[in-house]
């Protein structure tokens with residue numbers, strides 16, 4: 426765990442900024458360092474996912490690939506904390522969640538425009 430702590434603290438600002446960092450051969454295998462296996466992960470071609478909860482509510486997430494590569498990133502919201510967190514994680518961080526969110530925003534703008542337009546019509550109606 427000590428090596429991981431050093432590795433993570435040296436790269437923490439990059440991880441917080443959302444970067445993915447290759448940790449292959451730099452740290453011991455996650456299974457020996459307190460990480461737990463998880464299925465709460467978007468598929469990026471990885472074989473296994475490892476997670477480590479962080480006290481700020483985030484998690485360190487390691488993708489282990491078939492060739493042994495370990496790629497690390499930080500999830501600002503740890504989806505393992507509960508169903509609400511899992512949903513927020515999915516919306517804020519997965520590619521599909523982002524697409525849904527963008528589509529939702531466009532739909533909301535459409536509704537707002539319709540409401541403004543509708544309000545104008547109602548005002549005209551009241552003048553009659």
Ligand SMILES: [Zn+2]
Nearest residue numbers: 466486499500
């Ligand atoms: Zn992740």
